[in-house]
Amino acid sequence: MANLKEIKRKIKSVENTKKTTRAMKLVSTAKLRRAEMAAKKSRVYAQKINEVLSEIAHKINQYKVGGIDSRYFDMKENIQKVDIIFVTADKGLCGGFNIQTIKQVQSIMKKYKEKKVKVRLRAIGRKGIDFFKFQGIDLLTSDIGVSSSPTYEKAGDIIKSAIDDFENHITDKIILVHNGYKNMISQELKVVDVVPIEEPIGKETKSKSMMELEPEDDETILNSLMKKYFEYNMYYALIDSLAAEHSARMQAMENATNNASERVHQLTLAYNKARQESITTELIEIISGVESMK
Numbered sequence: 001m002a003n004l005k006e007i008k009r010k011i012k013s014v015e016n017t018k019k020t021t022r023a024m025k026l027v028s029t030a031k032l033r034r035a036e037m038a039a040k041k042s043r044v045y046a047q048k049i050n051e052v053l054s055e056i057a058h059k060i061n062q063y064k065v066g067g068i069d070s071r072y073f074d075m076k077e078n079i080q081k082v083d084i085i086f087v088t089a090d091k092g093l094c095g096g097f098n099i100q101t102i103k104q105v106q107s108i109m110k111k112y113k114e115k116k117v118k119v120r121l122r123a124i125g126r127k128g129i130d131f132f133k134f135q136g137i138d139l140l141t142s143d144i145g146v147s148s149s150p151t152y153e154k155a156g157d158i159i160k161s162a163i164d165d166f167e168n169h170i171t172d173k174i175i176l177v178h179n180g181y182k183n184m185i186s187q188e189l190k191v192v193d194v195v196p197i198e199e200p201i202g203k204e205t206k207s208k209s210m211m212e213l214e215p216e217d218d219e220t221i222l223n224s225l226m227k228k229y230f231e232y233n234m235y236y237a238l239i240d241s242l243a244a245e246h247s248a249r250m251q252a253m254e255n256a257t258n259n260a261s262e263r264v265h266q267l268t269l270a271y272n273k274a275r276q277e278s279i280t281t282e283l284i285e286i287i288s289g290v291e292s293m294k
Contacts, residue, residue, distance in 0.1 A: 004278065007271040011264055018260035024093070025253035032184070032246035039181050039236075039243040046236040053229050056222070057197045071167065072195050072226055079172040081118045083140070083162050084108060085194075085234075087178035087241040088125030090148045095255075097187065097248035098127040101179045104189050108175060120171070122162060124238070147245070150238030152231065159194075159234040166195055176233065181243035185251055190240070194233060 057073045086105045088098045105128075109119045120140045123129045125147040132139055141161065146154050165171045174194040182188045 003274050004271065007267055007274060011267045011271065014260050014263050014267065018257055018264065021253045021256040021260060025250055025257060028246045028250040028253060032243065032250055035239065035243035035246050036181065039240045042232075042236045042239055046232055049225075049229050049232060053197050053225070071169075073197055075196050075198065076172055079112075079115075079117055081120065081171045082112055082173045082175060083120050083122060083165065083171045084175045084177060085122040085158070085162060086124065086128055086176075087147055087237055088123070088128030088131075089241075089245045090126040090144060092127060093252060094245055094249035095252040097179055097245055098125070098131075100187075100189055101177060102128055102131050104177055104191065108177070108191070122158070124158065147238060147241060150235065150242060152235050155235035155238055156231040159230045163195070163230055176237055178237045178241040179244050179248075180237075180240040181247055184247060187244040187248055190237070192233065192237075194230065 084105055086101055088101050092098070105121070109121075112119050121132060121137065122141045123132065123139045124143045126144050129139065129142045129144065141158075143154075143158060146158065162171070162174050166174055173196065176190075176192040176194050178190055179187050180190040
């Protein structure tokens with residue numbers, strides 16, 4: 001009887017857990033729809049502004065356009081210091097979403113440290129911050145609450161300090177790492193070299209673009225475009241990461257719900273088996289008692 005009560009208690013506990021995971025899945029699904037729409041709307045603009053800046057880099061480096069001398073397009077070979085900006089979630093329960101980003105950051109750090117290049121980390125998201133603090137690795141900056149509710153203004157503030165260090169020759173390169181949204185059931189790691197801006201691969205021949213750069217072009221336009229480029233890349237990384245986070249959490253909660261259902265099924269079978277054994281034992285005892293009275 002005690003065994004039956006214990007199994008029944010376990011069934012009730014697992015069923016309560018199942019209700020929680022199902023509710024969390026529904027919440028993540030609703031949030032994912034909103035985040036997915038925002039990410040898709042922003043992706044086109046982000047891709048286009050990246051194409052424009054890559055085209056400018058190509059023209060400057062390929063045709064040596066005079067009048068524009070910007071550090072943003074100077075592909076320096078002797079790199080001394082690199083800033084890595086990475087985005088993780090503030091919350092867990094989303095499978096391997098956070099650890100994939102963390103492992104990618106560790107891989108980049110290892111690559112540059114082998115080349116004797118100093119690496120500085122700028123962290124966004126509680127999970128990434130907590131991990132590297134536990135590992136005893138210093139963080140240059142840490143922002144909590146941004147990855148869960150990103151805004152264009154917050155993105156601009158985060159990227160500004162990194163760009164200021166780059167412009168003042170404190171750093172030679174800025175890398176942006178985040179786990180991005182691919183579809184409802186999968187995510188993909190994205191590593192972007194923010195600056196210096198590389199020219200697109202496969203542009204050995206003359207570009208067909210109608211854009212032209214002249215030696216007397218005013219750099220005010222370029223600087224304004226660069227500001228948009230930095231801010232929007234940071235903003236897109238945040239909303240893309242948020243959509244991926246909800247996607248990963250939805251998938252994790254669905255798996256947890258399915259596992260809970262399977263566990264309830266197993267416990268129910270065990271309960272029925274134990275109950276049958278208990279009934280059989282009681283019947284044998286009754287029969288034995290009757291026989292002994294004859």
